[in-house]
Amino acid sequence: MRNINNISIRNKLIIIQATTAFIALLICCSIFAYNGIKTFEESSVRKTYSIARIVGEGSASALAFMDQEAANKTLEKLSSEPDIQEAVLIDKKGKVFARYSRFSSVPIDTNELLADNGATVNTTTRVAGGKFRVRYNVLEGTESLGTLFINVDLVDIKKIIRSYLIAAGMVLIAGLMSALVTSFFMQRTISGRLLSLVDKTKEVAETGNYTVRMAYNGSDEIATLSKEFNAMLVQIENMQSSLKEINLELEERVAERTAELEKANKELEAFSYTVSHDLKAPLRAINGFTEILVSKYNDKIDDKGKELAQVIVKNSKKMGRLIEDLLEFSRIGRKEMLMTEVSMEDIMQQALREAQNSSKDRVVEVITEPLPPTRGDRNLLIQVWVNLISNAFKYTGHKEKAIIKIGSYKDGVDNVYFIKDNGAGFDMLYQDKLFKVFQRLHDADEFEGTGVGLANVNRIITRHGGRIWADAKVDDGASFYFALPAI
Numbered sequence: 001m002r003n004i005n006n007i008s009i010r011n012k013l014i015i016i017q018a019t020t021a022f023i024a025l026l027i028c029c030s031i032f033a034y035n036g037i038k039t040f041e042e043s044s045v046r047k048t049y050s051i052a053r054i055v056g057e058g059s060a061s062a063l064a065f066m067d068q069e070a071a072n073k074t075l076e077k078l079s080s081e082p083d084i085q086e087a088v089l090i091d092k093k094g095k096v097f098a099r100y101s102r103f104s105s106v107p108i109d110t111n112e113l114l115a116d117n118g119a120t121v122n123t124t125t126r127v128a129g130g131k132f133r134v135r136y137n138v139l140e141g142t143e144s145l146g147t148l149f150i151n152v153d154l155v156d157i158k159k160i161i162r163s164y165l166i167a168a169g170m171v172l173i174a175g176l177m178s179a180l181v182t183s184f185f186m187q188r189t190i191s192g193r194l195l196s197l198v199d200k201t202k203e204v205a206e207t208g209n210y211t212v213r214m215a216y217n218g219s220d221e222i223a224t225l226s227k228e229f230n231a232m233l234v235q236i237e238n239m240q241s242s243l244k245e246i247n248l249e250l251e252e253r254v255a256e257r258t259a260e261l262e263k264a265n266k267e268l269e270a271f272s273y274t275v276s277h278d279l280k281a282p283l284r285a286i287n288g289f290t291e292i293l294v295s296k297y298n299d300k301i302d303d304k305g306k307e308l309a310q311v312i313v314k315n316s317k318k319m320g321r322l323i324e325d326l327l328e329f330s331r332i333g334r335k336e337m338l339m340t341e342v343s344m345e346d347i348m349q350q351a352l353r354e355a356q357n358s359s360k361d362r363v364v365e366v367i368t369e370p371l372p373p374t375r376g377d378r379n380l381l382i383q384v385w386v387n388l389i390s391n392a393f394k395y396t397g398h399k400e401k402a403i404i405k406i407g408s409y410k411d412g413v414d415n416v417y418f419i420k421d422n423g424a425g426f427d428m429l430y431q432d433k434l435f436k437v438f439q440r441l442h443d444a445d446e447f448e449g450t451g452v453g454l455a456n457v458n459r460i461i462t463r464h465g466g467r468i469w470a471d472a473k474v475d476d477g478a479s480f481y482f483a484l485p486a487i
Helices: 009-064 068-080 111-115 157-186 188-207 221-296 303-334 344-358 378-395 428-433 453-463
Strands: 084-091 096-101 123-127 131-140 143-153 339-342 364-368 374-377 402-411 414-421 467-472 478-485
Touching: 009 068, 009 084, 009 096, 009 131, 009 143, 009 157, 068 084, 068 096, 188 221, 221 303, 339 378, 344 364, 344 378, 344 402, 374 378, 374 478, 378 402, 378 414, 378 453, 378 478, 428 467, 453 467, 453 478
Parallel strands: 364 402
Antiparallel strands: 084 096, 084 143, 123 131, 131 143, 339 374, 402 414, 414 478, 467 478
16 A cells, blocks of 8 residues: 555545545435335335234224134235234233234244234334334224234335335445546646646756746635745855855965965975075085094093083084974975875885894894875885884883783774883873974983874874874873775
């Protein structure tokens, strides 16, 4: 059975109108048939009562002179009435005086009749199925001579009922067909306008054309709906026009900001060039001249002077590394990424070999697990692994037994890569500083560095649409995690 919500309004209206007409016709036909049958029964009762009166009056003399033969002959005349099944004439003493039965083989039960013999009122007792009994008092003047009972079975009642049902069925069929035809044409006045409104709605939804309008007339609910539909389209059209103006204004602002950013980028590139050439050159000169001073005038400089010269050399080299790191931080933000499928296992092993070659004088236990691939810029992701692995080696430098573990796990649609160590760790209260430029959580004398490496890692992971975080405890190691989309 189809869900009624899936039936069109047109068919719903036809079904409703036809059903209403059918129910109304069914009620009318039922009332008509019921009244017809009842009228027939009432007519039969009146006819039987008239027969009983005629037979009773004809039997009065027989009862008076106790002539049973005459009484039986009078009752035999009832054989001309097919609906009369039996008749019993009881005298005033309560004895059966004469009787008639259409079917002689069927015995007449007189017990009930004798019990009702004392009544003085003519009555009709109805029995189900078209059967009833008429009781008639036979009188001579005011004296009761006896009682006549006539049992009737309306043998034609079934034919009458069948004829009424056939007539009612024909009326129902004809009425239903008329209702369907009438509904088919009348529903157009409602469904036609509703379907037109639906078509207009689809047109607006598919084309985005808010200039469409619904034609309407009259003042019924559909006309009101059409009017409100047009008003809604007017509002949407006005809003769309306003949005276009706002978008144009935003585009102009974006163009202005883009031009400003391009200008700022060019200035930043010029600044980077100045830093790389104008600052690095003096640093190299300071470093070179300091070394020449120490080597050529070694005998003229005391120990304190030599110590200060070494400090100058050390800090100039540190300054040079800081400049290189700043330039790299700037380049990472501006560098165009080449996105390909990257084997994280290969680049991790490459970074690990570099760190191990730089720490050949140390014993570091490294535990690795197979890493799933990802999609990204290979050169930038190499820098991530180089920085994180080199940090793990650096911050386990004071451990007698250094342990580093590298692995990954799945988190929804992301691969999460991690590197854990049992090194110096850090206080999680300062974790917000971890990935910012120049922010260090350890003293430079204890662990060298510029404070730019993790900022570079954060920028690379962010540009790949990933995220990075850390977990650590002072003197109990640190764990770095970064998530990238899985492929």
